[in-house]
Amino acid sequence: MDGPAVERALRDHAAAVETWLDEALPRPEGATAALVRAMRYAALGGGKRLRAFLVKATGDLFEVPAEQSLAVGGAIELLHAYSLVHDDLPAMDDAAMRRGRPSCHKAFDEATAILAGDALQALAFELLARGVTGIDDATSRALVLGLSRAGGPAGMCGGQMIDLEAERLALDLTGIRELQALKTGALIRFSCEAGCLLGRAGDVDRQALLAYGGRLGLAFQISDDLLDLRGDAALVGKDVGHDAGQGKATFITALGPAGAEAELRRLEAEAAGLLAGFAGRANVLEALFGFVIHRTH
Amino acid sequence: MDGPAVERALRDHAAAVETWLDEALPRPEGATAALVRAMRYAALGGGKRLRAFLVKATGDLFEVPAEQSLAVGGAIELLHAYSLVHDDLPAMDDAAMRRGRPSCHKAFDEATAILAGDALQALAFELLARGVTGIDDATSRALVLGLSRAGGPAGMCGGQMIDLEAERLALDLTGIRELQALKTGALIRFSCEAGCLLGRAGDVDRQALLAYGGRLGLAFQISDDLLDLRGDAALVGKDVGHDAGQGKATFITALGPAGAEAELRRLEAEAAGLLAGFAGRANVLEALFGFVIHRTH
Numbered sequence: 001m002d003g004p005a006v007e008r009a010l011r012d013h014a015a016a017v018e019t020w021l022d023e024a025l026p027r028p029e030g031a032t033a034a035l036v037r038a039m040r041y042a043a044l045g046g047g048k049r050l051r052a053f054l055v056k057a058t059g060d061l062f063e064v065p066a067e068q069s070l071a072v073g074g075a076i077e078l079l080h081a082y083s084l085v086h087d088d089l090p091a092m093d094d095a096a097m098r099r100g101r102p103s104c105h106k107a108f109d110e111a112t113a114i115l116a117g118d119a120l121q122a123l124a125f126e127l128l129a130r131g132v133t134g135i136d137d138a139t140s141r142a143l144v145l146g147l148s149r150a151g152g153p154a155g156m157c158g159g160q161m162i163d164l165e166a167e168r169l170a171l172d173l174t175g176i177r178e179l180q181a182l183k184t185g186a187l188i189r190f191s192c193e194a195g196c197l198l199g200r201a202g203d204v205d206r207q208a209l210l211a212y213g214g215r216l217g218l219a220f221q222i223s224d225d226l227l228d229l230r231g232d233a234a235l236v237g238k239d240v241g242h243d244a245g246q247g248k249a250t251f252i253t254a255l256g257p258a259g260a261e262a263e264l265r266r267l268e269a270e271a272a273g274l275l276a277g278f279a280g281r282a283n284v285l286e287a288l289f290g291f292v293i294h295r296t297h
Numbered sequence: 298m299d300g301p302a303v304e305r306a307l308r309d310h311a312a313a314v315e316t317w318l319d320e321a322l323p324r325p326e327g328a329t330a331a332l333v334r335a336m337r338y339a340a341l342g343g344g345k346r347l348r349a350f351l352v353k354a355t356g357d358l359f360e361v362p363a364e365q366s367l368a369v370g371g372a373i374e375l376l377h378a379y380s381l382v383h384d385d386l387p388a389m390d391d392a393a394m395r396r397g398r399p400s401c402h403k404a405f406d407e408a409t410a411i412l413a414g415d416a417l418q419a420l421a422f423e424l425l426a427r428g429v430t431g432i433d434d435a436t437s438r439a440l441v442l443g444l445s446r447a448g449g450p451a452g453m454c455g456g457q458m459i460d461l462e463a464e465r466l467a468l469d470l471t472g473i474r475e476l477q478a479l480k481t482g483a484l485i486r487f488s489c490e491a492g493c494l495l496g497r498a499g500d501v502d503r504q505a506l507l508a509y510g511g512r513l514g515l516a517f518q519i520s521d522d523l524l525d526l527r528g529d530a531a532l533v534g535k536d537v538g539h540d541a542g543q544g545k546a547t548f549i550t551a552l553g554p555a556g557a558e559a560e561l562r563r564l565e566a567e568a569a570g571l572l573a574g575f576a577g578r579a580n581v582l583e584a585l586f587g588f589v590i591h592r593t594h
Binding site: 026031032034035036039082083086089091092109110111112114115117118119121122123125126128129130131136137138140141142144145147148149151152153154155157158160161162164165169175178179182 | 454458
């Protein structure tokens with residue numbers, strides 16, 4: 001699979017995720033309509049849906065039914081969406097734009113955005129526990145456990161905390177890696193694990209895909225930092241040059257642009273090695289890695 | 298069981314919940330220490346632990362092992378604790394005090410409080426999915442589903458949204474009831490349901506206890522409004538006279554103080570009727586109702 005093909009597959013799956021989320025989200029009505037409108041604004045209408053694609057691509061290796069991958073990928077995207085809403089708040093990163101339009105608290109107000117994020121997190125767990133896709137109880141429980149850990153203090157929330165304190169902590173490369181592993185890495189790794197849980201993958205395959213997810217998360221962040229350095233705000237859909245302006249330690253400040261590029265090539269080679277055991281059946285995941293590090297937005 | 302006895306039972310169980318939560322919460326260490334400190338500040342050191350007590354009292358009717366009631370009650374208390382942290386934020390109710398000490402965003406800062414709330418919600422679901430207390434997979438899944446619904450847009454978050462808009466919506470008595478049923482009622486009802494789920498209660502018992510929970514939630518809110526009107530800030534542990542000062546519609550503005558008292562007596566009689574089928578085995582729940590409506594804090 002080449003670059004344009006994986007980009008097409010990602011786009012097609014994102015459309016399916018969008019339709020699924022549109023169905024899964026409540027409709028705005030009655031006295032809580034404003035809350036539901038804000039939830040839908042934050043969760044619909046954009047994003048690469050990388051995490052949902054990872055559930056599908058890993059699930060496909062083990063013949064997971066498409067509706068199961070879609071449901072679990074959708075739930076993970078809701079958790080991701082809530083984190084973006086809260087990260088953008090004035091008390092956090094204070095970002096006015098997200099995916100090329102006003103961030104949730106700008107389109108609504110701060111209180112509604114906080115609540116919409118809270119409700120999206122609850123809905124993500126609700127969707128994992130619902131019984132409509134034939135996922136059995138033990139797997140549902142393992143998915144809830146995995147998502148809650150990836151999203152909790154030892155995962156995404158912990159990473160955002162380190163990010164908020166990054167300046168004060170004056171992070172070195174190890175610190176930046178830890179921040180990334182928690183803030184974005186935990187959920188990306190869990191997206192790969194979710195496909196394995198749904199497909200009852202063996203331990204060797206599961207470890208290889210988790211390790212792949214770790215490399216992908218790291219590469220995603222490094223390429224994000226490079227985009228922030230070089231990118232075009234109109235393409236990226238949010239403010240660029242933001243990190244450098246804040247004097248924040250990133251992979252670029254720690255490694256330099258050339259060092260960051262070299263790290264990306266190293267990670268890509270490692271990812272290919274981890275996928276070698278699947279003998280060509282994982283070429284979607286290999287192509288996805290290339291797409292992530294060569295993307296322009 | 299008389300008033301002092303149920304107050305003692307509630308206090309003893311609150312101490313057990315406190316110990317359990319202290320164990321279940323992570324320890325502050327490393328780069329995420331500030332986040333974990335804020336989570337522990339918000340979740341420990343106070344509160345009546347009414348919701349955890351309801352899980353135990355309903356669970357006891359069906360011989361649920363104590364460690365299972367405690368674990369599920371603890372998880373519900375974490376969800377409740379997160380909601381208080383977020384409700385107190387400047388963009389929401391802007392409350393400086395909670396349980397007689399500075400609210401979380403005052404003791405830490407706003408960003409840390411938002412994240413601590415987010416992480417407490419994730420941890421609540423993690424605790425329901427963990428396998429240490431012998432709760433089976435199907436029950437764990439039902440608990441996750443119930444808690445996520447009680448905490449989501451059709452529950453607690455929806456209720457807080459209506460509360461934020463209460464002035465604009467100029468709620469009548471029906472609207473105030475809907476607000477309460479979502480904002481505090483959903484989680485109190487779920488606490489009663491959780492004991493039934495753990496104990497595999499039959500449908501008749503389950504419906505009776507859910508209906509009891511609905512009455513209790515309503516009574517709790519009405520007595521809270523009366524405390525706000527008459528209470529002593531030092532005893533209540535938060536600002537009083539707050540609602541009246543904001544010209545907000547409450548059960549008191551809708552019913553008058555005497556009407557509110559009459560409503561409490563009506564609810565107490567209904568609750569006793571709902572518990573009659575348990576032939577005296579539910580006298581803890583009956584005494585608890587009396588405690589809730591006669592409490593001074």
